[in-house]
Every structure is written in structure tokens, then in C-alpha cells.
Amino acid sequence: MSAPPPGAQPPGLQPPPPTVLRLPAGPWAAPVVQALRAGALVAPAEVAVLELAGAGAVTCMQGLLTNDIEKPGDGAFVYGALLTPKGMMVVDGWVARMGTTVRFTVPAPGGGPERALALLARSVPPRLARTTDRTAEQVVLRLAGAHATAIAEAARIAVPATAGRVSVATVEGAPCEIARAGDGAPFTLQISVAPAVAARVAARLTQAGAVAALAPALELARVLAGWPALASEVDDRTLPQEVRLDTIGGVSYTKGCYTGQETVSRLHFRGHTNRGLVGLEFEGEPGPGDPLPVFWEDREIGRVTTVAWLPDGGALTAPSGRWIGLGMVRGEAGAGTLVHAGGVGARVVALPFALPRWDPA
Numbered sequence: 034m035s036a037p038p039p040g041a042q043p044p045g046l047q048p049p050p051p052t053v054l055r056l057p058a059g060p061w062a063a064p065v066v067q068a069l070r071a072g073a074l075v076a077p078a079e080v081a082v083l084e085l086a087g088a089g090a091v092t093c094m095q096g097l098l099t100n101d102i103e104k105p106g107d108g109a110f111v112y113g114a115l116l117t118p119k120g121m122m123v124v125d126g127w128v129a130r131m132g133t134t135v136r137f138t139v140p141a142p143g144g145g146p147e148r149a150l151a152l153l154a155r156s157v158p159p160r161l162a163r164t165t166d167r168t169a170e171q172v173v174l175r176l177a178g179a180h181a182t183a184i185a186e187a188a189r190i191a192v193p194a195t196a197g198r199v200s201v202a203t204v205e206g207a208p209c210e211i212a213r214a215g216d217g218a219p220f221t222l223q224i225s226v227a228p229a230v231a232a233r234v235a236a237r238l239t240q241a242g243a244v245a246a247l248a249p250a251l252e253l254a255r256v257l258a259g260w261p262a263l264a265s266e267v268d269d270r271t272l273p274q275e276v277r278l279d280t281i282g283g284v285s286y287t288k289g290c291y292t293g294q295e296t297v298s299r300l301h302f303r304g305h306t307n308r309g310l311v312g313l314e315f316e317g318e319p320g321p322g323d324p325l326p327v328f329w330e331d332r333e334i335g336r337v338t339t340v341a342w343l344p345d346g347g348a349l350t351a352p353s354g355r356w357i358g359l360g361m362v363r364g365e366a367g368a369g370t371l372v373h374a375g376g377v378g379a380r381v382v383a384l385p386f387a388l389p390r391w392d393p394a
Contacts, residue, residue: 319375
């Protein structure tokens with residue numbers, strides 16, 4: 034059997050081939066955008082919950098994650114990624130530290146749980162920490178929007194006082210893990226609760242003013258925030274800096290060693306990426322098909338990764354709006370560059386996207 038090429042990911046860790054994620058146009062998008070800019074929405078997240086428990090859980094995760102969970106101490110809630118030894122992304126997610134237990138919430142689409150579990154099985158000695166899949170025991174609700182914290186407090190849910198923290202409180206008679214993300218994240222609060230009471234917790238939030246939504250609403254919030262997703266923006270050759278992990282707070286350059294750190298640090302201190310994650314504003318609806326290449330001056334410089342309809346205007350049912358998206362393109366196409374993507378003209382824009390102004394109908 035021939036050896037894998039340099040930088041290839043170990044068996045069981047390869048992401049599937051990248052695909053274009055398409056969020057459909059429809060009346061659902063308008064109330065989502067309105068809630069993001071002037072209220073809040075609550076939706077179940079399509080994630081898996083993996084737990085490391087034991088005396089060495091924090092140390093083991095610290096040696097794997099691109100971000101630091103030791104310095105912020107007990108109760109930390111941080112975003113980061115697990116990498117191969119060559120610095121390529123395996124899976125990203127949110128880590129909550131509570132005593133000698135670490136909870137790692139990873140995206141379910143794109144095989145995130147399988148890749149995370151495979152890496153943890155290879156890297157975490159059972160004598161230091163045991164890894165357990167808690168997905169079936171938890172429903173993860175995410176609250177996003179400009180007034181998410183105020184609405185949660187109005188619903189009598191104890192919110193951590195500062196960003197980047199997690200705590201446990203009793204909600205609807207059951208223990209509930211409440212985590213507060215940092216500024217710029219695609220959601221504000223992550224609420225993990227037992228399935229038996231998840232509907233009641235969500236109802237409490239909607240009664241306090243949140244808009245009930247489904248998982249595509251969280252995807253639209255992610256696109257607007259300019260955050261990557263597994264199997265669309267992230268493939269088997271993606272470096273963290275290429276998909277903005279250093280910009281959005283997913284990489285620490287002051288912590289100790291972790292798997293893949295040498296590549297990440299060398300790129301940060303001595304080099305630059307050849308491609309990066311950008312926003313795209315299309316002149317029309319990008320054509321069907323996969324992949325959707327991006328051309329500039331008759332040269333292919335990247336690909337479209339996500340496409341979404343962004344409503345604009347006054348009434349919540351207003352048909353006006355525009356197609357936006359994310360793309361991985363070479364560095365020479367900076368903000369303002371006119372390109373051809375998905376069969377239509379497009380403009381490269383800086384991330385995050387600005388929410389449209391929404392005047393009363």
C-alpha cells in the first residue's frame with residue numbers, strides 16, 4: 034500500500050468533498066433578519082455534544098484545541114478547532130469547561146461528530162479522560178440577535194455576566210447549561226438542556242419575545258457573521274487562518290503547544306495565506322450546480338461555498354432583496370473586486386455582512 038501524500042489527513046478524519054450550501058429564498062428569511070437586527074430568534078442547532086471527563090480532560094483538550102481553555106479558567110466557553118499534525122482543520126466547535134469535564138459542541142452536518150470522535154480516540158489516553166457522546170441526552174438551543182441577552186433575562190434564564198463563560202442553572206425544573214459566546218459570533222447564547230424540557234425552555238423564550246425558528250435560520254446568521262462551516266467552507270486542505278479563525282477569535286498565539294501549532298504559528302508570524310474566506314454579493318441568483326467556480330479576469334481564483342437570499346426593505350413579506358454568499362478565493366481579489374461567480378456577476382465584500390436597514394411597512 035502506498036503512503037499517503039504529505040499533509041494528508043489520517044484515515045477516518047477526511048472531510049467529505051466540499052459542496053455548495055444553498056439556503057433557499059422564501060418568506061422564512063424576512064422575520065429571521067428582522068429578529069437578528071432588532072430582537073432575537075431561538076432555534077435548535079444541528080450539533081453533536083461530546084464530553085471529556087476525568088482528571089486530564091482539560092489538559093488533553095488544551096493539547097488539541099487551537100484556542101486556550103486553561104488561561105480563562107473554570108467556566109470558560111471558547112471557539113476553536115482540532116487540527117491534523119500538518120495544521121489542517123479536522124473539525125471546529127465550541128468548548129465549555131466545567132471542573133474536570135469538557136463539553137465539545139461540534140457541527141453534525143459534514144460528519145463533524147465522527148471526525149471529532151476519531152481524533153479524540155487517537156489522541157486522548159483513557160487513563161486521563163474518557164470520551165462520551167452525549168448528543169442523545171441534550172438538545173442544544175441557540176439564541177441569536179441584537180437583544181438575545183435581554184430576552185433570555187426576561188424569560189428568567191440566568192445568563193453568564195460576561196461573554197466567553199458557561200454556567201449551570203435550573204430552568205423548567207431541570208439543570209440547564211447556559212453558555213455565552215463572544216462578540217461577533219453567529220449566536221449569543223447556547224442553551225443545552227434535556228430533551229424532555231427543551232420545548233418548554235424554547236416556549237419560555239418565545240413568550241419573552243424571541244422568534245421561533247429552525248436550523249436554516251442559524252445558518253443564515255452564520256453567513257451574515259462570516260463564519261465557516263464544515264464541508265462547505267472547510268475541506269481536507271483548510272488552514273485555520275484561511276477561514277478567519279484568527280480573526281473571529283478561534284486561535285490563540287500565546288498558549289502552549291497543541292497539535293498542528295507549528296504550521297499555524299509559522300503562517301501567522303512569517304507568512305500569509307494564498308486564499309481566504311470572503312463575502313460575495315451577487316447580481317442575480319447563482320446558477321445551479323456544484324462546484325461554482327469564481328473567475329476574475331478570465332482566471333479561476335476560487336469557489337462559491339454558500340449561497341443565501343437576504344431580504345431587504347420594509348414589510349416582513351417584502352419580496353425585495355439580494356443574493357449573498359461566502360466563497361474561498363485567492364488573496365488578490367480583495368473587497369470591492371468584481372468577479373464572475375456561479376454564472377452571474379458578483380462583488381467581493383468584507384465580512385461580516387451588514388444587516389439591511391428595515392423600515393416599518
